[in-house]
Amino acid sequence: MGKEKLGKEWSLPASYSIELEKFIALVNKHKRSSKNLKYSLNEILETTELKEIQIPELAKIDQTSLLSEKEWLKFSETFTYNTNMIEGASISKRQVSGILRNDKLPANIEEWEIHETYGVADALKYLRDTRSHFSLKLVTDLHNIVFKNSKSFAGKLRSKGIEVVIKNEQGNIIHKGAPSKKVIQLLQETKQWYNINKDKYNPLVLTAVIHNQFENIHPFQDGNGRIGRLLLNNILMKHDLAPVNIEYTRRTEYYSALKQYQDYGEIQPMIELIQKGYNPDKTFVLKSD
Secondary structure (H helix, E strand, O other), X not given: OOOEEEOOEEEOOHHHHHHHHHHHHHHHHOOOOOOOOOOOHHHHHOOOOHHHOOOOOOOXXXXXXXXXXHHHHHXXXXXXXXXXXXXXOOOXXXXXXXXXXXXXXXXXXXXXXXXXXXXXXXXXXXXXXXXXXXXXXXXXXXXXXXXXXXXXXXXXXXXXXXXXXXXXXXXXXXXXXXXXXXXXXXXXXXXXXXXXXXXXXXXXXXXXXXXXXXXXXXXXXXXHHHHHHHHHHHHHXXXXXXXXXXXXXXXXXXXXXXXXXXXXXXXXXXXXXXXXXXXXXXXXXXXXX
């Protein structure tokens, strides 16, 4: 979610106010009584019966053979464009393709956007090679790869006293990251939960839980959304499923799904959004443009 730093707080730009109104309306439409959830993964999932979540039968596939190198390049361009756009980037999809295919650097784009375009694509390559599903090292490595040339705190978790609060234009708090002193503990707890349950639950359940919980913790000063969406795809690929692209045009639905988890422990909205990244027949192949 795009944001501007205000001391130790973050405020959404005015351009996001309409989107916020839309996703708040979606949240309210499905709202149930608040459980006053905190940041503990176990506390959150006490409100959700994971085994009862309805998901169509998954066709297991070998993701390494599913996409040719040409298809991987196409996915990399599409994913990089959309994941950066969700966070307020201005670079066009054509410009992203020019950068990644031909190192064609647009003159009218700020340098940090070009660095982060390369960074996201490089992080996807890293995920294809790593055997790690979810770990503290994986999280910080991904952040460093994406932001090493654009952010001074690349690869560094929020240190004690660096708190994150996201507010809308009216000053209302939309999200609070976990207290900085608990970030490492919560990430370790998330890793432990995943390791215990990675063979127990449907891959889309695992993916939704890990992505939602990572965003709920908000372990970095900035860049959490892009790292979370990379982790989302890593979980899918490690379970032999194709990666998905959360489209910029679905950002309202995406914010709503995150909010549903943050406030009520609901993961079904995120599962449904992930499913929309695949073909309607649920054969789990890369959608074409």
